[in-house]
Amino acid sequence: MSTKALILVGGSQRGTRFRPLSLDQPKPLFDVAGHPIIWHCLTALTKIEVKEVFLIGYYDESVFRDFIRDSSKEFPQFTIKYLREYEPLGTAGGLYHFRDVILKGSPKRFFVLNADVCCSFPLKEMLQIADDREAEAVILGTRVSNEAASNFGCIVSDPTTKRVLHYVEKPESHISNLINCGVYLFGSSIIFKIRKAMEIKADRRASDPLYDPSEEDGSENVLRLEQDILGPLAEEKNFYVYETRDFWRQIKTAGSAVPANALYLQKAYQSGAEDLAAASTTIIPPVYIHPTATVDPTAKLGPNVSIGPRAHVGAGARVKDSIVLEDAEIKHDACVLYSIVGWNARIGAWARVEGTPISVNQHSTTVLKNGVKVQSVTILAKDCVVHDEIRVQNCVCLPYKELKKDVVNEVIM
Numbered sequence: 001m002s003t004k005a006l007i008l009v010g011g012s013q014r015g016t017r018f019r020p021l022s023l024d025q026p027k028p029l030f031d032v033a034g035h036p037i038i039w040h041c042l043t044a045l046t047k048i049e050v051k052e053v054f055l056i057g058y059y060d061e062s063v064f065r066d067f068i069r070d071s072s073k074e075f076p077q078f079t080i081k082y083l084r085e086y087e088p089l090g091t092a093g094g095l096y097h098f099r100d101v102i103l104k105g106s107p108k109r110f111f112v113l114n115a116d117v118c119c120s121f122p123l124k125e126m127l128q129i130a131d132d133r134e135a136e137a138v139i140l141g142t143r144v145s146n147e148a149a150s151n152f153g154c155i156v157s158d159p160t161t162k163r164v165l166h167y168v169e170k171p172e173s174h175i176s177n178l179i180n181c182g183v184y185l186f187g188s189s190i191i192f193k194i195r196k197a198m199e200i201k202a203d204r205r206a207s208d209p210l211y212d213p214s215e216e217d218g219s220e221n222v223l224r225l226e227q228d229i230l231g232p233l234a235e236e237k238n239f240y241v242y243e244t245r246d247f248w249r250q251i252k253t254a255g256s257a258v259p260a261n262a263l264y265l266q267k268a269y270q271s272g273a274e275d276l277a278a279a280s281t282t283i284i285p286p287v288y289i290h291p292t293a294t295v296d297p298t299a300k301l302g303p304n305v306s307i308g309p310r311a312h313v314g315a316g317a318r319v320k321d322s323i324v325l326e327d328a329e330i331k332h333d334a335c336v337l338y339s340i341v342g343w344n345a346r347i348g349a350w351a352r353v354e355g356t357p358i359s360v361n362q363h364s365t366t367v368l369k370n371g372v373k374v375q376s377v378t379i380l381a382k383d384c385v386v387h388d389e390i391r392v393q394n395c396v397c398l399p400y401k402e403l404k405k406d407v408v409n410e411v412i413m
């Protein structure tokens, strides 16, 4: 039975933690493992029977035009449309606003995917559990460390039946280390629950003399899936969790694109993807090189490296665990480790640009250096220039900056 899918892409006021990279490109279109973040969601949707995909956000209409044109050719099995919210409506407000489009053709159920997650999207397994349990909702969950859990939505579930018993978004005290992955399968009836939640909110506003609108996150039409819908849904009987043991992480900060790049590349390598570079004495897989990029045969790349369109990597250069974006240049004998090299950035000969290695499973992208929290990944934004023989370590460098002396643990503005 065919299902619809909605991808929540947010808008320009969101994705602030992805700065400085989101200054030049909307986060959902940022290239990870050689493809825009939301391309990975679409690829996952090809594995199940989906006929219509909607991107829901409040970016300008033009932002996704080229992506939708190209993806419609690449994924002819479904139509892709952008639905624009007239203002940020929250993670559930848009579902309610576009309810007629979503419910058109009376689909039995639909997927909702947060655009900013990197995972293997076990959608088939979620459909299976929905069928087996006749579930109204299925949420994808994963286990994280007890310390990390309170940064996410936490799920308490029945260990045998997998029924969700309790859901709390970012709880103040520990309730569970099973967390919300931002991937959901809902029966169409969820739209009525969302309407009910809207009405309850409106009633509260009208009847509570102490109600303070400044406490609201956004306008009165905002509704949050995590806080306003999932909690009450857990009080009912047919909300289930599918717990993945495969990889999962969020793409929130700009630095988190580096571990996400590694995870998607590793997955592509394991599944024998043909667009990855073949292993050799100078290529340590997985490595993605765009067909228009030029890499000197003496440069050594990998593992976990993506080289973007028209980028150039010179002789004797070393690149590891990094993303090199469109038109960037890495001159001969330069070294780039745990870093993002922005669009059209230039790294001089014998320069060293590096971050600090972190595990792909670590959910924070900061590290402590001399007692100070710094970004683990070094980020050079668009058009940055690093002069020959300069060392840049654990730095975030805003667009158009020129580095002529060594810098460590700094944000260069």
Ligand code: GTP
Pocket: 008, 009, 010, 011, 014, 015, 056, 057, 058, 085, 087, 088, 089, 090, 091, 094, 114, 115, 116, 182, 252
């Ligand atoms: P926190 O994780 O709570 O800090 O917030 P966040 O804004 O980083 O992400 P959130 O978990 O709220 O968002 C989950 C997904 O929904 C992301 O892909 C966002 O881009 C998207 N999103 C957030 N707010 C909106 C909204 O108002 N409208 C739409 N369409 N998408 C949204």
